[in-house]
Amino acid sequence: GGIITQTPKFLIGQEGQKLTLKCQQNFNHDTMYWYRQDSGKGLRLIYYSITENDLQKGDLSEGYDASREKKSSFSLTVTSAQKNEMAVFLCASSPRGANTEVFFGKGTRLTVV
Amino acid sequence: GDSVTQTEGLVTLTKGLPVMLNCTYQTTYSPFLFWYVQHLNEAPKLLLKSSTDNKRTEHQGFYATLHKSSSSFHLQKSSVQLSDSALYFCALSAGGYKVVFGSGTRLLVSP
Numbered sequence: 001g002g003i004i005t006q007t008p009k010f011l012i013g014q015e016g017q018k019l020t021l022k023c024q025q026n027f028n029h030d031t032m033y034w035y036r037q038d039s040g041k042g043l044r045l046i047y048y049s050i051t052e053n054d055l056q057k058g059d060l061s062e063g064y065d066a067s068r069e070k071k072s073s074f075s076l077t078v079t080s081a082q083k084n085e086m087a088v089f090l091c092a093s094s095p096r097g098a099n100t101e102v103f104f105g106k107g108t109r110l111t112v113v
Numbered sequence: 114g115d116s117v118t119q120t121e122g123l124v125t126l127t128k129g130l131p132v133m134l135n136c137t138y139q140t141t142y143s144p145f146l147f148w149y150v151q152h153l154n155e156a157p158k159l160l161l162k163s164s165t166d167n168k169r170t171e172h173q174g175f176y177a178t179l180h181k182s183s184s185s186f187h188l189q190k191s192s193v194q195l196s197d198s199a200l201y202f203c204a205l206s207a208g209g210y211k212v213v214f215g216s217g218t219r220l221l222v223s224p
Binding site: 004031033035041042043044045048050056058059090094099100101102103104105106107 | 114119145147149154155156157158159162164202204206210211212213214215216217
């Protein structure tokens, strides 16, 4: 088995601040994802990466940057935090190939004051 | 683009009753459908999956059948338990690495 570790678990930022969320996986999976979870809106894909140094935009990429410098890690940057924003950001990974199971981390809860 | 629709935001039931959570999808590719379950303060995890038309797939008492003719993959259980209270997501993978999730259905089971 493996695990996906997201840091920090809780993140409080200020309006306009640049914030970085980190994710590490020890599954040795090729593909990694960042999803945003809002109440009533499900999981929306921000970025994904099918291999080291690859980046693909999801449906919600505006306002975010991502980086996949190593196979095991995938970071997400909120380029300018929006006031009163509250969401949970979920990192996930899956093995090589399409249509495979996605494994999730426990999330980073972001609050912008 | 690809999309998944879950029509119920909240389903409340008494323990022992049957449940069906709806999921329909849209894609122009060959679909692979998943159901994920997320318990409170936990990560979502896979419940069951299918890409075979008209074949029932089961896990932990839950079951679903992919019907390509109606683009549906509804989740069912014949008798819900208190421990089934959770958020359920239907998800679609269609020919690529991108996985699209529905908005989720919260199931609340009361004694």
